[in-house]
Amino acid sequence: MNLNELLASSRIKNAKEVMEKAFRSYLTYRQKSLEKIDAEKLKKELRKIKEISLSNLDELKKKAIENFKSQGIKVFEAKDSEEARKILLKIIPENEKIVKSKSNVIEEIQLKKFLEKRNKIIETDCGDFLVEICGESSTHPVTPALHIPIEKMVEKIEEKFKVKLEKSPEKIIAWVKEYLRKEILTSKIGLTGANAISSDGAIFILENEGNISLVSKLVEKHIIVAGIEKIVPSMQDAIRVCQALAIWGTGTSLPSYINIISSPSKTADIQKEIVYGAHGPKEVFLVLVDNGRSKVIKNDLSEILYCINCGSCLYFCPIYRQIFDNYGYDYFGGIGIAKTAFINDLKKAFERGLYYCTTCRSCKVNCPLEIDTAEIIKKLREISVNEKIETESNKKMIENIREYGNPFGKVEEGKIPKELYCC
Numbered sequence: 548m549n550l551n552e553l554l555a556s557s558r559i560k561n562a563k564e565v566m567e568k569a570f571r572s573y574l575t576y577r578q579k580s581l582e583k584i585d586a587e588k589l590k591k592e593l594r595k596i597k598e599i600s601l602s603n604l605d606e607l608k609k610k611a612i613e614n615f616k617s618q619g620i621k622v623f624e625a626k627d628s629e630e631a632r633k634i635l636l637k638i639i640p641e642n643e644k645i646v647k648s649k650s651n652v653i654e655e656i657q658l659k660k661f662l663e664k665r666n667k668i669i670e671t672d673c674g675d676f677l678v679e680i681c682g683e684s685s686t687h688p689v690t691p692a693l694h695i696p697i698e699k700m701v702e703k704i705e706e707k708f709k710v711k712l713e714k715s716p717e718k719i720i721a722w723v724k725e726y727l728r729k730e731i732l733t734s735k736i737g738l739t740g741a742n743a744i745s746s747d748g749a750i751f752i753l754e755n756e757g758n759i760s761l762v763s764k765l766v767e768k769h770i771i772v773a774g775i776e777k778i779v780p781s782m783q784d785a786i787r788v789c790q791a792l793a794i795w796g797t798g799t800s801l802p803s804y805i806n807i808i809s810s811p812s813k814t815a816d817i818q819k820e821i822v823y824g825a826h827g828p829k830e831v832f833l834v835l836v837d838n839g840r841s842k843v844i845k846n847d848l849s850e851i852l853y854c855i856n857c858g859s860c861l862y863f864c865p866i867y868r869q870i871f872d873n874y875g876y877d878y879f880g881g882i883g884i885a886k887t888a889f890i891n892d893l894k895k896a897f898e899r900g901l902y903y904c905t906t907c908r909s910c911k912v913n914c915p916l917e918i919d920t921a922e923i924i925k926k927l928r929e930i931s932v933n934e935k936i937e938t939e940s941n942k943k944m945i946e947n948i949r950e951y952g953n954p955f956g957k958v959e960e961g962k963i964p965k966e967l968y969c970c
Contacts, residue, residue: 548873548898548899550870553870553873554869554870558683558694559869559870559871561694561695561696562686562693562694562871563868563869565693565694565695565696566693566694566862566868566871569690569693569862570862572798573797573798573862574798574862575798576797576798576799577794577795577798577859578798579798580793580794580798580799580800581794583800584794584800589787589790589791589915590915590916590917592787593787593788593791593853593855593915593916594853594916594917596779596780596784596787596788597779597852597853597916599780600776600778600779600780600784601776601844601849601852601853602849603780604775604776604778604844607746607778607779607780608746608775608778608835610746610747611744611745611746611747611748611778612624612835614746614747614748615748615809615833617748618748618809618810619810619811619813619823619831620750620808620809620810620811620831620832620833621830621831621832621833622832622833622834622835623832623833623834623835624834624835624837625656625834625835625836625837625838626837626838627837627838627839628655628656628657628836628838631656631658631772631834631836631838632656632657632658632661634834635658635662635770635772635834636661636662636665638768638770638832638834639662639666639736639738639770640736641665641666642665642666643666643735643736644666644667644668644669644730644733644734644735644736645662645666645667645668645669645734645736645737645738646669646671646727646730646731646734646736646737646738646761646762646766647659647668647669647670647671647737647738647739647762648671648672648737648738648739648740648752648754648758648759648762648763649670649672649674649675649691649740650738650739650740650772651688651740651856651877651878652740652772652773652774652836653738653740653772654685654877655774655836655838655877655878655890656772656836656838658772668738669727669730669731669734671727671730671731671758671759671761671762672691672756672758673692673720673723673756673758674690674691674692674693675691675692676723676727677692677695677700677719677723678691678692678695680700680703680704680707681695681699681700681703682703683695684872685872686871686872686879687858687861687871687872687879688856688857688858688861688878688879689796689797689856689857689858690858694871697714697715697716697719698714700719701713701714701719704719704722708726710722727758728761731758731761731762731765731766732765734765734766735766735767735768736766736767736768736769736770737762737763737765737766737768737769737770737828738762738770738772739752739759739762739763739769739770739771739772740752740771740772740773741771741772741773741777741833742777742785742788742789742792742855743777743779743784743785743788743789744773744777744778744779744785744833745778745779745780745781745782745784745785746778746779746780746781747780747781747782748809749782749785749807749808749809750771750773750807750808750809750833751785751786751788751789751805751806751807752771752805752806752808753789753792753793753802753804753805753806754802754803754804754806755797755799755802755803755804756803757803757804759804759806760804760806763806763808763827763828764812764826764827764828765827766828767824767828767829767830768828768829768830768831768832769808769811769827769828769830769831769832770831770832770834771808771831771832771833771834772834772836773833773834773835773836774835774836774837774838774840775835775836775837775840775841776840776852778835782807786805788855789801789802789805791855791857791915791916792855792856792857794915795857795859795913795914795915796856796857796858796859808831810831811823811824811827811828811829811830811831812824812825812826812827812828812829813825838890839886839889839890839891840852840889840890842889843889846889848885848889848923848926850918850919850923851882851885851886851889851918851923853916853918854882854886854916854918855915855916856878857915858879859913859914859915860880860881860882860909860910860913860914860918860920861879861880862913863909863910863912863913864880864881864909864910865905865907865909866880866881866900866903866904866905867879867880870900873899873900874899874900874903875887875899875900876891876895876896876899877890878890880910880920881904881910881920881921881923881924882910882918882920882923883899884896884899884900884901884903884904884924884927885920885923885924885927887899888901888927893927893930893931893934893936894936896927896931897931897936897937901924901927901928901931902928902937902938902941904920904921904924906921906924906925907921908920908921940968943956943966943968944968954968955967955968
């Protein structure tokens, strides 16, 4: 990755300009929401929930699967991306149109790339839909089109759909809503992620737009793909996670909607006999993805999995604010790098910015779970050095320390070293 070329690109310059406006709005909204609650109490509760969940993950997962199966949800477990894709390709009929909502884990397993060869896939999240129209990639887990100027959105809509719109958020949203509503109403398969899963048998999916409510309820078959770290002990715990996602994710006190799914659509109105597929889906599938998460726990780095993907840390990260989605892979920022090390491998984490983090800890201060990403990054760098994966600058510093007792090399009286390294 050539950082000089990257920083000079119009895409990054546009993203920086839009980020400044978004950041100010986000801070204002979040501050108002935080004033209404005991934030420190909520943070402690969230950490406790995650500690208990990950310490007892196998037991909670087993309980969740038993409950879902008894409630009519078909559950599958995938050890990695390849297995997850194989499962989903069997569940999804060829040539059937799919309406999809925003999902980090679906991006993680690269499902869309495999499905596009055999199915028409419609993104129903407004931001993801606009990202696709503009031929772009997402720069933020919550607001994926953050970096795209409104002029480009209007231009691409006119180019692809022959529709001329005013350069107004309201007009764009109105058109997107009308277009996507028709697609959702003519689709049989809905594909979503999940924000939390309670072991007592409920799947929580939060949203503000309302598209997920439609995608999960107007189709015949609803497929949910989620990482195993989403499992928490109870519905009450899941609600706390959803509350935190709203506050730290968008700055609102609560999301507009929390979808709680515990079974396929059903009715017992005729002689108390349960019939599935009343108004909503006749079938609900849940695919639980490991994909390196168990390895995180085994390596005593469970704190990586405390992350609820709110994206709050990114607004404050000095590296992300310079290069955006180029810092990380499927997940962004320092915590994204940490996930990449296990979901992909250490080499990929190195290539995508393992040594970029300044360890300033702005992310920790602004994280609802106070994840110490800087400390995690330090541990991963130590592992990478032991595996001979390191920067040339890092190698040079170590050589200088061994030879001269400092990272700069030979220091002459009254002269500044040619190369100044930051430790």
